[in-house]
Amino acid sequence: MRTVHGRLDFIEQLKAFTGVDFVKAESAAFQARKIVEAIAFGCLVAVENGINVVPRDAQGQWNAEDILKNLDKKNLSAFPSPSVIRAATPQEQKDHGVKSVVEGVADRRLTRDELIASCK
Numbered sequence: 862m863r864t865v866h867g868r869l870d871f872i873e874q875l876k877a878f879t880g881v882d883f884v885k886a887e888s889a890a891f892q893a894r895k896i897v898e899a900i901a902f903g904c905l906v907a908v909e910n911g912i913n914v915v916p917r918d919a920q921g922q923w924n925a926e927d928i929l930k931n932l933d934k935k936n937l938s939a940f941p942s943p944s945v946i947r948a949a950t951p952q953e954q955k956d957h958g959v960k961s962v963v964e965g966v967a968d969r970r971l972t973r974d975e976l977i978a979s980c981k
Contacts, residue, residue: 902923
């Protein structure tokens with residue numbers, strides 16, 4: 862997911878680029894496609910780590926739509942959830958003995974269909 866973050870940062874940097882708009886748009890679209898592929902592959906890795914098996918028809922796939930549809934057909938959900946990592950409040954440190962908290966950001970979640978549509 863670090864690679865995804867780096868690709869998102871690169872898209873942000875493209876905004877400041879003073880070159881040809883077509884080149885900027887094409888570069889951003891390429892990065893977006895690679896982001897979706899990385900997320901789909903991350904879902905495969907999560908499934909493999911969870912059930913110790915990658916579905917046969919998903920093995921060796923890099924097409925995000927195929928990967929996500931194959932997992933969906935088998936009712937295997939490993940879709941990532943956008944999160945914010947923050948320092949724990951003093952109360953959370955006291956109650957739970959933690960230094961950091963990972964909070965899901967529900968309004969930033971995408972469905973499989975929304976993710977696939979974002980690259981078409």
